[in-house]
Amino acid sequence: MLGVIAMPPLQDVYLRDQPVRTLGRMFRGQRRRLVVAAAAFTLKHSPIWVIPLLTANIIDVVVDHRPLTELWVNAAIMAVLILQNLPLHQLYTRMLSRSVRTVETGLRMALAQRLQELSIGFHRRVSAGVLQAKIVRDVENVVESTRQAFDSGMAAVTTLAGAIVITAIRVPEFLPVYLVAVPAGAALVVSMRRRMSARNAAFRAEVEHMSARVSEMTHLIPITRAHGLERDELERMDATLVGVRNAGFRLDVTNGWFGSLSWILMQLLSVATLVGAAWIAWTGRFGMSAGDVTMLSAYFVALTGAVTALMSLTPIIAKGLESVRSMGEVLTDPDVERNHGKAQVAAVRGDVDLEDVRFAYDDAPDETAIDGLTLHVRAGETVALVGPSGSGKSTVLNMVIGFLTPTEGRILLDGRPMTELDLRSYRRHLAVVPQESLLFEGSVRDNVTYGSRDLSDEVVLAALRDANALDFVDAMGGLDAVIGERGARLSGGQRQRLAIARALVRDPRVLVLDEATSALDTASERLVQEALARLMRGRTTFVVAHRLSTIRGADRIAVMRDGRLVEIGSHDELVAADGAYADLHRLAAPA
Structure with missing residues (x-):
């Protein structure tokens, strides 16, 4: 209250x-x-x-x-x-x-x-x-x-x-x-x-x-x-x-x-x-x-x-x-997310279906950001989205989160159209780790337990340990250490690991990773990747990454271009198919 x-x-x-x-x-x-x-x-x-x-x-x-x-x-x-x-x-x-x-x-x-x-x-x-x-x-x-x-x-x-x-x-x-x-x-x-x-x-x-x-x-x-x-x-x-x-x-x-x-x-x-x-x-x-x-x-x-x-x-x-x-x-702005009277989401398995989804932004209605995308993601599966800038990857993530509603087609969560669900209750079962971690001025505990303030210190410490963050948190003074405005006292990798710990304590069923390692050095990326692997285990995960090395272990990789799905499969299957993904893989390979 x-x-x-x-x-x-x-x-x-x-x-x-x-x-x-x-x-x-x-x-x-x-x-x-x-x-x-x-x-x-x-x-x-x-x-x-x-x-x-x-x-x-x-x-x-x-x-x-x-x-x-x-x-x-x-x-x-x-x-x-x-x-x-x-x-x-x-x-x-x-x-x-x-x-x-x-x-x-x-x-x-x-x-x-x-x-x-x-x-x-x-x-x-x-x-x-x-x-x-x-x-x-x-x-x-x-x-x-x-x-x-x-x-x-x-x-x-x-x-x-x-x-x-x-x-x-x-x-x-x-x-x-x-x-x-x-x-x-x-x-x-x-x-x-x-x-x-x-x-x-x-x-x-x-x-x-x-x-x-x-x-x-x-x-x-x-x-x-x-x-x-x-x-x-x-x-x-x-x-x-x-x-x-x-x-x-x-x-x-x-x-x-x-x-x-x-x-x-x-x-x-x-x-x-x-x-x-x-x-x-x-x-x-x-x-x-x-x-x-x-x-x-x-x-x-x-x-x-x-x-x-x-x-x-x-x-x-x-x-x-x-x-x-x-x-x-x-x-009086009409652009409001309306949840009143819609079905509450008490539990989530993690099945996500995009059925012939099309989307265009209001400021560019003639430019289709997503054009006829159909994709079924099984509960517990990790799907990576790759493709050039402007191919629609971030738009897909925003629709999975519920920030955007398809112009045509529909998205189903566990078989139910998301337009019929109270998205606030759905998001209690979801966690997002963006490229730039969103932290606020306060203690480590405040940031990790954001939205889940009744958690015990034991649960928070376990999440920090799984996120490879416990060592630097202890060095700073423990859970009550102040991280500064927007995490100013932390490095980029440390901020990301705190964000991962925040996601871990939520125990989400659906996970969205948006370029979560793109701005990190090699040592930080390794620690974050280890933490992400623990976080992704058993959860439906959508990953966007430009570094193909970070998505090799995904169950499936969806290659997008101009808002369309051009091919999908595992890393080995797509390399063997010698298509769009193979071209990206060759470009990313060291000379």
């Missing part, structure tokens, strides 16, 4: 082109807390619109020489209003923070879950840096814009409401002033909103491009440094950063115009209100007192601040809504 508060599936919450409603749906489960927070804020913020009225009363006490009792009563009310701010502000902060942080955690977890559901094809199309920006930056934008909208929005709304109500009661003749100020500010907001939205979208696109470039740059640092290409890489990064700078500059200028125009408008209206109220009181019209002039002046300053705050929220809200749209690019 995951330790975060669940949200409704985001793909169900998200409404395309309706980010405001989407945001409301995201916070649907927090309504009670938000109502309490709003009530607490209204009360704790009341001094802003009540104190001007009390101030007016005190001024009139002085000017009209009223009883001092009224002075002390108004002063006492002021003190109570000020002191209540502390407990109510704490209540407000707790309720709002719990709501916002819950949604923040739920959003990130839901996005992470969605990324796990999206197909491998999606992850090949979309940069990891862009996806990272959506989980980190976009969620942060949504949360911060919500928090600021609540803080500033509640302050502005309660101030406006309080000022209007008290003015309507005490000096109703001044209500038309508000009817002028509010529409004027609203007109400014509407006129700027569209341009600001476009600027935010452009800036977000540049930042996502920058994130992707940074991710790529950090990944390529060993290659960059090894070939002295630092200057070239910095020039590429400079062009990206200039794009971010220019987009950010255009966004800032737009926001600057917006802020300046709104401030000028509100200040002019404030001055007009003060002068008008003073003139009316001086002429004796409407029965206004000196205290009323002070109150109206203070209210209009508060009013201008409230309206300005509402207008200044527009770019912040626009930024948050743009991030909601950005998350929608993940939430």
Whole structure:
């Protein structure tokens, strides 16, 4: 059970082109807390619109020489209003923070879950840096814009409401002033909103491009440094950063115009209100007192601040809504691996049948990657796939794993079509050892038991021993030794042997080896080959390797060319047949 508060599936919450409603749906489960927070804020913020009225009363006490009792009563009310701010502000902060942080955690977890559901094809199309920006930056934008909208929005709304109500009661003749100020500010907001939205979208696109470039740059640092290409890489990064700078500059200028125009408008209206109220009181019209002039002046300053705050929220809200749209690019992408309602795979024998399989990638629908492939692999059999680059070997492996679905034909696992199976349950019986081992920062134990954390140390040590990894693990300090980010403290051969140990503890029935020894030196390759031989024993194994020496012992070797199976048999049978495999064998033989 995951330790975060669940949200409704985001793909169900998200409404395309309706980010405001989407945001409301995201916070649907927090309504009670938000109502309490709003009530607490209204009360704790009341001094802003009540104190001007009390101030007016005190001024009139002085000017009209009223009883001092009224002075002390108004002063006492002021003190109570000020002191209540502390407990109510704490209540407000707790309720709002719990709501916002819950949604923040739920959003990130839901996005992470969605990324796990999206197909491998999606992850090949979309940069990891862009996806990272959506989980980190976009969620942060949504949360911060919500928090600021609540803080500033509640302050502005309660101030406006309080000022209007008290003015309507005490000096109703001044209500038309508000009817002028509010529409004027609203007109400014509407006129700027569209341009600001476009600027935010452009800036977000540049930042996502920058994130992707940074991710790529950090990944390529060993290659960059090894070939002295630092200057070239910095020039590429400079062009990206200039794009971010220019987009950010255009966004800032737009926001600057917006802020300046709104401030000028509100200040002019404030001055007009003060002068008008003073003139009316001086002429004796409407029965206004000196205290009323002070109150109206203070209210209009508060009013201008409230309206300005509402207008200044527009770019912040626009930024948050743009991030909601950005998350929608993940939430609404249809390229999802669908497992719900399909048959669970409780056990696997290991029979795999490819029946007249054809496959074409979405970005090249007219180019057939696999063309009419039929192949039966018996349980416990090792089949090697060989052929030139682009012949379809990796595509076959990805279909066996379930990452890709045939465009035509079908794949059967133990006689059942894989399209009818819950692939997540099938993959619990499968292990993959790729060319580049995928390790993470943590201990040896963490990496070997990844996905199988309830294993005992005895089982882990046995797997390390069978993977020819126990010696170097002991030298590093044992199972708790930290291997560094992506296994930085290990050699290539050591990383591969840890990956093999990880596969061993899973006890898979189907094994996929994708160029597992191609990047190793001779000594490391020998140790890895010995470990792989133990791993492959009794398991259905698919092997892709360019080095023919590594696949001589396969039960059968399938030779592929242009997505087709051109011949199949054992090493000796294929050499004797003097066909495509024999040609490859002669090319690989030492001169």
